[in-house]
Amino acid sequence: MDARRAEQILKSPDTIGVKYRNNYVWIEDVDKGRNTAHVTYLEEGNTLHVSIELLEETGPVG
Template identity: 40%
Template sequence: MFIRRAQEILQSNDIVEVLYKNEPIWIERVDNKTETAYVRSLNNDKRMEVPILDLIENKNRKH
């Protein structure tokens, strides 16, 4: 995923399914300088800092 899209998802009122290593996550913050996102796993509530390029938007599933 690109930084711009991660920011769009973060600011959107829509719920967009995003995956990190095939695990659904919630984007909490985007850091433009480091190109990372602070995310929370929807499976176990674990918080992580991950490379934005490793995030995948599931365009087939919008809620």
């Protein structure tokens, strides 16, 4: 994923699935300068900063 798409997902009114290392995450913030995102694991609630390139979009969640 690129920073532009991560930001679009963050601002989208729709819920769009995103995975980091095969676990679903919620994008909290995007740092385009560092090409990182602050994400929260949906199941565990842990937060971390990750490289945006490692995020995988899975599509709309219905």
